[in-house]
Amino acid sequence: MPLTSERLQDAYRQMLVIRKFEETIRSLYQQGRIRGSFHPCVGQEATAVGGCWAIRKDDYMTCTYRGHGQAIAKGLAVRAAMAEMLGKATGCSNGKGGSMHFTDPMVGLLGANAIVGAGVPHAAGAALASQLQKKDNVALAYFGEGAINQGVFLETLNLAAVWKLPLILVCENNRYSEMTPSHETTSHIETYKRATAFGIESTQIDGNDLELMYDTVVQAAAKARAGSGPTYIEAMTYRLWGHMMGDPEIYRTKEEVAQARENEPILRLGRRLMELQCSESDLARFDGEAEAIIADAFQFAESSPAPESADAFTDVFI
């Protein structure tokens, strides 16, 4: 069933929460408060919310280092996400994982991953477990188009097809892998065609269209739950900020970014809500509500303790 107009309003607010989360982290990063790297998902909020809202809380999801938005959309508490960024004991990984290792098994978030492509077999493993245990859970893997040349990606696609795994493969194609235009590194940049070659039902969609993203993943999930195997979705999107903090962005023009801003998902969903009878003041109210969620999360993280040094080696597996 498509999202009702009330749920679309919720989705809009959720996308704003994600956007403001990233803006807050950027500001903290600039103040030297964030350790390690930060890869913002600004501009990619519709793939996160549309995808994660289309599956259940007890379904599984894996994402990349650019996965803050996806983690929050899957149900990770914003407080726990913010605290993790600040290295606090109340963070989702007890303050010891940071930006690239958001995890919360209670909401099916099996883990973000800094290794390009590595989350894809993890999601397939969760899908296989579900299948073997005769459960109806599905697993969704997010990855960038830079992952499709990894051997493990191709091996996973093959097994997912052979075993008809309840797996949803979501490629967020934002046209760049780090600082390289993806057509310079990939023979066929329409990545869904590669999945088709494995016999996997594949499609390419406008990933900045929240409703389309949601509907496409709903269908893929229904198919997977019915035992009819994996689906590959190439969601075309664009990251509006650099690959990471400090990216000089010399590989693309300011005009290109400005043009992409016209097509960005929050602006677009805002326009759609206006068509559905929301007023400017409704949109401003959603913005204020999102702001309050972020302010609360920041307050929580600020007042949380750092991990105890005695815990340095707990949760460490070798």
Ligand SMILES: Cc1ncc(C[n+]2csc(CCOP(=O)(O)OP(=O)(O)O)c2C)c(N)n1
């Ligand atoms: C196995 C591996 N090789 C190289 C890197 C370095 N690296 C980090 S991000 C990145 C680009 C990935 O691009 P893409 O998959 O398109 O995702 P995006 O960053 O655009 O979200 C690379 C090559 C890595 N983290 N892991």
